[in-house]
Amino acid sequence: MTVDATDDALLRMVACTLVSAPADVDALTSAERLIADGHGKALLSMLMDERKLKQASGSNDKPVSSSLMAVLEQIVEGNARVGTSLMARLYPLAAKLQDHTVYNAIELWMDHISGAGVPEVLSMLIREGVRPSVRVRYQERMRAIQLRTLQR
Amino acid sequence: MPKGQTAVVRIDPAVVRTPPRGVSDEVRHAHKEIVPTAALTRRGNYESSRATTLDDAAMKTTARSRTHIPMFE
Numbered sequence: 001m002t003v004d005a006t007d008d009a010l011l012r013m014v015a016c017t018l019v020s021a022p023a024d025v026d027a028l029t030s031a032e033r034l035i036a037d038g039h040g041k042a043l044l045s046m047l048m049d050e051r052k053l054k055q056a057s058g059s060n061d062k063p064v065s066s067s068l069m070a071v072l073e074q075i076v077e078g079n080a081r082v083g084t085s086l087m088a089r090l091y092p093l094a095a096k097l098q099d100h101t102v103y104n105a106i107e108l109w110m111d112h113i114s115g116a117g118v119p120e121v122l123s124m125l126i127r128e129g130v131r132p133s134v135r136v137r138y139q140e141r142m143r144a145i146q147l148r149t150l151q152r
Numbered sequence: 153m154p155k156g157q158t159a160v161v162r163i164d165p166a167v168v169r170t171p172p173r174g175v176s177d178e179v180r181h182a183h184k185e186i187v188p189t190a191a192l193t194r195r196g197n198y199e200s201s202r203a204t205t206l207d208d209a210a211m212k213t214t215a216r217s218r219t220h221i222p223m224f225e
Contacts (some may be wrong), residue, residue, distance in 0.1 A: 098193075
């Protein structure tokens, strides 16, 4: 998926807004559209960059995945589809970074989350082509979320 | 523990959320896991996805709330 200049500017603006105001309705709506258009990976990457910049100007020495997770937890409260998509993308990264706290926290969220459109978000990630071990975990989570959403 | 596998006990501090959401990582807790020895780094760390997760009785489980074993003072 290529990102043109307009998308890039929008991605940067949305990422910048979400890091400062994770519940911003307009930014969440734009984020959902960007994810649907296939820019989820780029959005997570820009959120990480924004978080790093913010950390560099403060005294926070937590790993960037940890401080981003705090933002994603607020995003998921405002828009479960956007939050789930971004958390699911952070999940294999947290594993690689050996950030067990974030990895486990994402699993706890996935065990509780439900809502219309949430399983489809994971289905979209599976179709993008992820590592087989990650695909299995996404599929397990997707089935559990589908079940919970039906039972609501 | 069979050769080639390492038993891991990991202790995590409580995750602070405002407001608290009542999830199992919000108290100090431990994780009991089995990790392939070959997956361990020199410092003893490992990719989270390589671990087989256990409950407090050391039985395999994928129920995330059971893999967070609360520790109380």
